[in-house]
Amino acid sequence: MYHPYFRGKQYELITIRENAERLAQAGFLPIIEPVRESLGGLEKALKAVCEAGGQSxxxxxxxxxxxxxxxxxxxxxxxDGFLDKPGIAAGVLLKNGMSVEEAMACFDAHKGHSPTLIHAGFTEGKALADALGTDLATTRHVFIDEQSSKLYRRHFKDGERVLVKDGFEKRSRNRDHPDKEFFSDLHITYADDQMNGFGDFLTVGDDYSESGGPAYAIAIHLTFIDPTADDAMFIYHFKSDRMDTPTDPAGKFAEALTKLVKAVEASGSSIYPTNAVAEFKALKDKEHFPGLGYVKKLSMQHHIETMARYFA
Known part of the structure; x- marks a missing residue:
């Protein structure tokens, strides 16, 4: 059903590890693209997924x-560590410029791990479908929305199909985000596109950078499902008041956090009272700034909990 797409930085992997049981119980299947040379964090996350009886x-x-x-x-x-774990599958990323031969070589090399094909800019759809033969129907196909057209996807209609879309239509600096904007309706409409599942890049987005620059504005991103808008998902960007200098991140976090708590406690709020929200409120009570990575982790956890509650 839901396939959250994580880039394997530290706090993304911690989010998976700490939410492994929640992900497994909801039937969610995280996709992980490792980006760090050290694989210790990835191994811990995968062990937690396996112990919870989940998949990845x-x-x-x-x-x-x-x-x-x-x-x-x-x-x-x-x-070495997961060949006997049926819940752990290999993902083969099909990129622009990759040949059918290269794609099939990677697919065949990981046959023991039930390979999932992730279509992200690859252009030889028909030739690849022909090369897969009978394997096409038994393979999971994940399509990155902006990098795979509907015409391309038709070649794989006999297999299990998942559509992953970035909830951020355009990337903005924290200071440039609106207070609230539309995030996604894919959790409602994925079956209309003849998909078996859907995914997103959580509250981080698809844009990748090794490290962010100095934070002039602190923003806490929190998703919510609006029952008055046909259960479409929106996202709040709770921003600090001060945005002119990169100083005092703790004070700016407190400014953003005050707005979050006010929105959560407002009459008729559509924000689910998740465990992550409870932790945000506890941070406000303690007047504690845990660091931006931890804030991002709580934001991702809230998104997972929101999805899990919606499908419960």
Missing amino acids: VVVVNPHYGDHAGGGVSISALLA
Whole structure:
């Protein structure tokens, strides 16, 4: 059903590890694209997924990060530690410029891990479908929305199909976000597109960067489902009041957090009172700033909890 797409930075992997049981109980299947050379965090996350009885797809040929030149160590980790774990699948990222031969070589090399094909700019759809033959129908196909046209997707209509779309239509600096905007209706409409499941890039978005610059504005991103808008999903951007200098991140976090708590406690609020929201409120009570990575983790956790509650 729901396939959240994570880039494997530290707090993304911690989010998976800490929410492994929640993801498994909801039947959600996270996709992980490792971007850090060290795979210790990935291994811990996958062990937590397995212990919870969940599933996950691990991209073996990442497009970004330390493994962009080749994912030999990722394949080795899967082979050495997870070959006997049926819930862990290899993800083959099909990128622009990759040949059908290269795609099939990577697919065949990971046959032991029920490979999932992630269509992200690959152009030889018909030729690949022909090359897969009888494997097409038994393979999961994940389509990154902006990098795979409807015409392209038709070649794989006999397989399990998942559509992943970035909830951020355009990337903005924290200071430029509106207070509230539309995020997605894919959780409602994915079946209309003849898909078996859907996904997104959570509250982080598809744009990848190794590290952010100095934060002039602090923003906390919180999704919510609006029952007055046919259950479409929207996102709040709770921003700090001060945005002119990169100083005092803790004070700016407190400014943004005050707005979040006010919105959560407002009469008729559509924000689910998740465990992540409870932790945000506790941080306000303690007047504590845990760091931007931790804030991002809570935002992602709230998004997962919101999805899980909607489908419960």
